[in-house]
Amino acid sequence: MSETVTLTIDGKKYTAERGRTVLQVATDNGIRIPTLCHNEAIEPYGACRLCVVEVTRGSRTRIVTSCLYPVEEGLIVQTASDRVIRNRKMLLDLLLARCSENEVIKNLAAEYGVTQPSFRQEYWEKNDCIVCGLCVRACEQVVGVSAISLVNRGISKEPAPPFLEKATDCIGCGSCYYVCPTHAIKMEDKNGVRRIHNWKVEFKLKKCSKCGIYWAPEAQLEYIRRKADLPVGFFDICPNCR
């Protein structure tokens, strides 16, 4: 039996399992806290900082990232106080200056009334990547490959393959593409070939021997086959035909 705690979120009392984070408990109870760098399958990281909330413990109130903050007995959480909104607006302002043409960022910023960065236009960028590291973390924690990593530091930090060349360890699974919150990773499947442009890689796709559709990169299937110790030819037919 796991221990439970009682906390207050936006004036309402909730019971939650110890060890869960404020973001998880809020989400479970239908309270929306915006976030970009969070994914249930991946360890929280606190990179985008959009999930900031105000927590009160005893006489002290402060701003924390809810994705990393574990619930505790008697905690009082405010997910949309003036201070929280002010903080989030500033974060979105900064993100919008970096990703001035990204639809996801533009829409989220607009929700908070930020339609134009307050920084001078010469500092705006047209980047799609917010350097949240979700692609890198998915590749490491979920896929177990670590074909990419965050390289350099400060303003030149970016997710990239080793030596900024072709990602030789990549298996083409596309997890990075699926988890990227801002669609910064460009992937396409065409004529039996998958290309992930960001990592300079391309993969032959496996053709189902029954229905003839291309259904997954050969390298990825081989990786799974070896890992799960499956017989050769196991993936000759696609899941639909099996």
Add this chain to the structure above:
Amino acid sequence: MKDKVSEIVKKYNKDKSQLVSILQDIQAEYNYLPREALNKLSKKLDIPQSQIYSMATFFRAFSLKPRGKHIINVCLGTACHVRGGELIAESLERQLNVKRGGTTADGKFTLESVNCMGCCATGPVVKIDEEYFGHMTNDKVEPMLKKY
């Protein structure tokens, strides 16, 4: 090259958590971090290449390009900066005819900048290899270089 890397890895008992120290040792050996050495290291320690590259690009102290025989570090930290560190850096760039991060054509010097060496009282400071030159002025740049 393989043996040198093996030797260093052995010295640290193949301990992955010692990656920074291992990279420092490799750099001390070759003067920079050669790509083949990093590939070897990745196999020896069973750490993905990407993570080693991440580490190697994070720290200023590591270089992925071959460097000169002597490494010149100009301090541009706050204290040295206000005392004219920038002028010293420019003077060095002129005299060596390289930009920051570059290596002279004869391979003798590599010019780099740092953001504090922890000896602010003697600023502006220049460090060549392990020797510190404090209270630098433009006039002192040429005689300092002549020593090498």
